[in-house]
Amino acid sequence: MAHFYLAAALSEAGAELTGEEARHAAQVSRLRVGERVVVGDGRGRVAEAEAVSVARDHVELRVLTLHDEPQTVPRIVLVQALAKGGRDEAAIQMATELGVAAVVPWQAARSITRWAGPKVDAGRARWSAIVREAGKQSMRPWAVEVLPLATTADLAALGGTILLLEPTAETRLVDVDLPSDRDVVLVVGPEGGIAPEELDRLTAAGATPVRMGPTVLRTSTAGPAAIVALAVRLGLWR
Numbered sequence: 001m002a003h004f005y006l007a008a009a010l011s012e013a014g015a016e017l018t019g020e021e022a023r024h025a026a027q028v029s030r031l032r033v034g035e036r037v038v039v040g041d042g043r044g045r046v047a048e049a050e051a052v053s054v055a056r057d058h059v060e061l062r063v064l065t066l067h068d069e070p071q072t073v074p075r076i077v078l079v080q081a082l083a084k085g086g087r088d089e090a091a092i093q094m095a096t097e098l099g100v101a102a103v104v105p106w107q108a109a110r111s112i113t114r115w116a117g118p119k120v121d122a123g124r125a126r127w128s129a130i131v132r133e134a135g136k137q138s139m140r141p142w143a144v145e146v147l148p149l150a151t152t153a154d155l156a157a158l159g160g161t162i163l164l165l166e167p168t169a170e171t172r173l174v175d176v177d178l179p180s181d182r183d184v185v186l187v188v189g190p191e192g193g194i195a196p197e198e199l200d201r202l203t204a205a206g207a208t209p210v211r212m213g214p215t216v217l218r219t220s221t222a223g224p225a226a227i228v229a230l231a232v233r234l235g236l237w238r
Contacts, residue, residue: 003029003037004139006132010041012066015049017059025051025059037061042135042143044069069141072236075101075183078223079155081108081190082115082123087220089130091188092146094224096134099231101183102145103131106155110192120149152198156205160185164202165226166194167216169209173229176210184230188223 005025007015017025017039025031033051039061040046045068049061078095080088080103092103105127107115115123124146131144155162160183163176178184187194187207194202199209217225231237 003031004136005037005039006042006136006143007039007061008041010039010045010047010063010066012063014052014063015039015047015061017061018057022055022057022059026054026056031059036064038139040139040141042141044071044141046141071101071142072099074160074178074180074234076227076230076236077102077104077158077160077183077185078227079104079106079150079158079185079187080223081106081188081194081219082111082113083190083219084112087191087218088113089127090220091223092127093130093134094220095227096131096140096144097138098224098227099140099236100144100223100227101142102147103127104147104155104158105149106187107149107151108190109152109195109198111190113190115149124149152201155187156202156207158185159183162187162202162205162207163226164194164199164207164209165189165212165222166199166209167211169211171208171210173210173212173226174233176208178230178234180234184234186223186226186230188219188226190219 039049047063047066049063052062053060078100080091128146162185164187
């Protein structure tokens with residue numbers, strides 16, 4: 001049962017794979033009738049299932065066991081600034097594998113990569129595909145949501161405990177107070193860091209600048225590293 005698939009509906013009555021999921025099972029994984037897989041609905045429900053019929057565009061599954069996984073609390077949300085060279089995509093892929101609940105693409109002042117016009121929808125669609133595949137690879141019961149492209153003004157309106165990863169901050173990430181009933185929102189800047197005016201605006205809105213440690217991490221590394229630290233501290237990895 002090395003493969004994990006997503007089904008639109010999943011119950012004791014069974015499940016089916018359609019579209020790209022069915023094509024991947026039938027043509028890439030070479031799923032055969034009688035073989036077992038793990039299938040989820042992306043909303044916490046997971047089943048062990050057996051293939052009843054396999055075709056290129058439709059796979060029918062018989063559910064053998066079924067259970068529901070609760071969403072982890074608090075949720076960790078990653079606000080990732082757009083970055084060049086695919087570093088932003090690497091960050092959200094690793095963040096998904098490590099347990100982030102949602103990602104927010106951020107058009108930061110110092111972002112070299114820009115989403116404008118058709119690139120806005122295309123960029124969000126690509127990020128959605130990346131986190132979907134990363135979620136399947138790590139067999140996550142809950143799918144990661146990709147929220148719309150955000151400006152700094154949008155970030156200032158976010159709820160939860162907002163932490164700005166800033167190497168010059170006085171407060172350490174491991175020392176900040178973290179309420180257990182609110183989302184933890186991690187904000188990661190682009191290659192050039194978070195601009196001073198952005199730091200001022202977000203801090204005025206209630207965000208807390210925090211530093212990870214003595215070294216300066218790449219934009220592709222900072223978010224995943226912080227997620228690991230938070231997951232351990234909040235007891236999300238049991």
